[in-house]
Amino acid sequence: MQYWLFKSETTTWSWDQQVAKGDAGEEWDGVRNYQARNFMREMKVGDRGFFYHSQKERAIVGIVEVIAEAHPDSTTDDDRWECVDIKAVKPVKTPVTLDDIKAEPRLSEMVLVRNSRLSVQPVTAEEWRIVCEMAGVSD
DNA sequence: GCCAACGTTGGC
């Protein structure tokens, strides 16, 4: 099982909207970046991810799960672009902000810190554990 | 609102 981080602007697609989709989930469409797409191609059903709000809020606010592997992005006819489907699992108890992450030396290698522009990123098992601890969630 | 970092495009 792999861990990931999905980044979204609240005005484009927020955690609340994701939660409203329930177990049916929603496709993570609109990605037009090869690196991000390639990570989505590696995802397997059951993989977990953090849901991160970029721009104003800049915090991890929830846990999501991959429920469908990469398939063509329905928002474009361009067959280069694919996306996975994800569903909200649960909100975090305490949002973990970018500042919190930067203040934690063990998280200094996170892609979120090193390459802030990448919208879909891998998270290591250790990083996952540490962030979950900070967020007050059990897994 | 600014700007640094990064990715993409297109001319050569």
Add this chain to the structure above:
DNA sequence: GCCAACGTTGGC
């Protein structure tokens, strides 16, 4: 195939 120009993202 290189690289300058341009567009976009996201932190500050």
